[in-house]
Amino acid sequence: MARPRTFDREQVLTAATDLFWRRGFHATSAEELCQATGLGRSSLYNTFGSKGALFAECLGRYLDTTAQATAEVIAKSGDAVARIEAYLTKVVLEEAERSSTGAPSGCLAVNSVAELAGDTENAEFLEQVARDTDARLRLLTDLLRAGQASGEVTAEVPAEGLAAYVNASVAGLRISAQGGAPLARLADIVQAATRALRP
Amino acid sequence: MARPRTFDREQVLTAATDLFWRRGFHATSAEELCQATGLGRSSLYNTFGSKGALFAECLGRYLDTTAQATAEVIAKSGDAVARIEAYLTKVVLEEAERSSTGAPSGCLAVNSVAELAGDTENAEFLEQVARDTDARLRLLTDLLRAGQASGEVTAEVPAEGLAAYVNASVAGLRISAQGGAPLARLADIVQAATRALRP
DNA sequence: CGGGTTTTGAACCGATCGTTACAGGAAAGG
DNA sequence: CCTTTCCTGTAACGATCGGTTCAAAACCCG
Numbered sequence: 093m094a095r096p097r098t099f100d101r102e103q104v105l106t107a108a109t110d111l112f113w114r115r116g117f118h119a120t121s122a123e124e125l126c127q128a129t130g131l132g133r134s135s136l137y138n139t140f141g142s143k144g145a146l147f148a149e150c151l152g153r154y155l156d157t158t159a160q161a162t163a164e165v166i167a168k169s170g171d172a173v174a175r176i177e178a179y180l181t182k183v184v185l186e187e188a189e190r191s192s193t194g195a196p197s198g199c200l201a202v203n204s205v206a207e208l209a210g211d212t213e214n215a216e217f218l219e220q221v222a223r224d225t226d227a228r229l230r231l232l233t234d235l236l237r238a239g240q241a242s243g244e245v246t247a248e249v250p251a252e253g254l255a256a257y258v259n260a261s262v263a264g265l266r267i268s269a270q271g272g273a274p275l276a277r278l279a280d281i282v283q284a285a286t287r288a289l290r291p
Numbered sequence: 292m293a294r295p296r297t298f299d300r301e302q303v304l305t306a307a308t309d310l311f312w313r314r315g316f317h318a319t320s321a322e323e324l325c326q327a328t329g330l331g332r333s334s335l336y337n338t339f340g341s342k343g344a345l346f347a348e349c350l351g352r353y354l355d356t357t358a359q360a361t362a363e364v365i366a367k368s369g370d371a372v373a374r375i376e377a378y379l380t381k382v383v384l385e386e387a388e389r390s391s392t393g394a395p396s397g398c399l400a401v402n403s404v405a406e407l408a409g410d411t412e413n414a415e416f417l418e419q420v421a422r423d424t425d426a427r428l429r430l431l432t433d434l435l436r437a438g439q440a441s442g443e444v445t446a447e448v449p450a451e452g453l454a455a456y457v458n459a460s461v462a463g464l465r466i467s468a469q470g471g472a473p474l475a476r477l478a479d480i481v482q483a484a485t486r487a488l489r490p
Numbered sequence: 491c492g493g494g495t496t497t498t499g500a501a502c503c504g505a506t507c508g509t510t511a512c513a514g515g516a517a518a519g520g
Numbered sequence: 521c522c523t524t525t526c527c528t529g530t531a532a533c534g535a536t537c538g539g540t541t542c543a544a545a546a547c548c549c550g
Contacts, residue, residue, distance in 0.1 A: 094496040095547045114409035118317040122538055132499055133539080143538065196409055202466055206405035209469040210313035210395055218470075225470060248486065253479020256472060260480050263466040264459030267401055270408040271417075271424060273455055280452020281459050287447065288487035293526035294516045321508055331529055332509080342508065491550100498545070507536065515528075520521100 101139070104129045109150040114196040116207050117147050117214070144214065151217060154200045155224040166231060172239025173289050176232075176258055180282040183262055187269040187278060198270035201225075202263050229255045236289070246291045254289060261285040300338070303328045308349040313395040315406050316346050316413070343413065350416060353399045354423040365430060371438025372488050375431075375457055379481040382461055386468040386477060397469035400424075401462050428454045435488070445490045453488060460484040 107129045112120050122143055126133055140146040165179050190197050201221045208214050232255035239245030245254065265281055273281075306328045310319050321342055325332055339345040364378050389396050400420045407413050431454035438444030444453065464480055472480075 093494075093548050095498080095545080097497070116315075116317065116406050116409075118315065119406075119410065121536080123536085134500090134541085135498060137539065138497075198405065198408060203405045203408075205466060205470050206397065206402045207315050207318075209397060209402075210315075211318065222471060246486065249479050249483045253476060254483055256467065256476040257480045257483035260460065260463030260467045262463075264461075264463030267404060267462040267466065268455060268459045271404050272421060277452060277455040280448050281456045284448045284453055284456035284487045286487075287445065288483045288485075293518070293524080294528080296527070320506080322506085333530090334528060336509065337527075494549090496547085501541085503540070505537075510533070511531090513530090517526085519524080
């Protein structure tokens with residue numbers, strides 16, 4: 093019936109995500125996206141509509157992927173503090189692997205919040221991240237509240253607050269990694285952050 | 292001898308810093324800078340040379356100002372943990388005031404790292420932030436090491452690691468504030484972060 | 491193998507990017 | 521008052537921005 097596509101949609105999204113992650117939304121041009129994905133301008137616009145729509149799709153895919161990975165680590169056995177520690181350690185291991193493979197450091201969601209927080213024209217991207225953050229906070233809150241109930245986790249701070257704290261720690265780790273902190277320091281941050289949760 | 296300037300350099304830098312802070316380096320145009328500062332294109336370029344040079348000056352001034360403010364809070368009396376808590380609390384109070392006055396939230400240095408970490412053409416800005424971060428880490432390390440020596444601060448994590456942790460906590464607070472976290476959550480984060488330092 | 495449908499490449503759109511050129515205006519020294 | 525020196529506003533520079541147009545190419549189905 094018709095001429096088929098010569099590219100794989102998922103591969104294109106992966107390449108575009110990598111570029112947005114590395115350079116940010118505003119600094120990434122359509123020309124660079126074409127070069128990185130290998131497809132022409134009309135194919136890109138015919139498939140995704142606009143640069144903003146492509147970014148929204150990349151961001152959504154990124155958020156879903158990382159949310160799933162987070163849920164898997166959190167769901168492992170062990171007490172609540174150990175699960176949080178495993179979660180934070182996973183972040184450090186990711187940064188270690190990324191810096192050795194040339195992949196971008198930090199977190200696309202954190203970068204997007206930092207870049208677009210004052211950008212009224214692109215508030216939709218912030219809402220995407222906000223929805224993801226809310227879901228992540230609910231997951232962490234449930235885990236930490238259960239930990240408080242069983243005495244593994246301190247009750248000096250409400251579970252919602254501890255969840256926000258864990259979330260902030262991840263962002264802090266990501267920014268620290270982007271700032272060039274050595275792996276040993278990132279590991280120290282995890283150790284310190286974990287201490288705060290114990291009774 | 293010559294015609295004098297009709298604007299105040301410091302006021303221009305303040306207005307430009309506010310705009311860069313709010314919108315980021317790449318998304319801030321020369322046109323917007325002229326509008327925000329009130330001066331014409333040629334005056335702006337005649338005075339600062341280029342958009343990048345202006346940003347470097349804004350960033351340097353911001354870093355110096357905040358470094359001084361940090362040093363003042365850290366130098367106050369009290370034990371090491373109380374000083375760190377005062378430092379983190381100050382961050383939260385700043386965010387509270389900014390959100391009520393319409394000033395930009397978050398931190399220009401954090402935003403710059405997130406936006407420019409993968410930007411090889413603007414590595415000079417990252418170096419500026421890196422120098423500031425190194426100095427801040429030295430200050431924190433000294434304080435925390437003294438706290439460890441007197442037993443006020445845990446020795447489970449080396450002082451350099453605790454300093455990196457405090458620094459990461461500030462970045463996490465800033466990103467959380469930009470992401471829309473309510474003040475009560477930010478205060479919880481400070482309480483939790485402070486717990487990690489105690490023996 | 492030919493008709494119908496979709497993708498593709500390349501040229502092109504107006505707008506805006508960062509930056510510069512230049513003519514005229516305003517103050518201080520003589 | 522006139523020259524000198526700098527500053528200012530306007531207009532424009534080439535380059536690039538995100539996005540579109542369109543004809544030709546490529547494929548599937550009959």
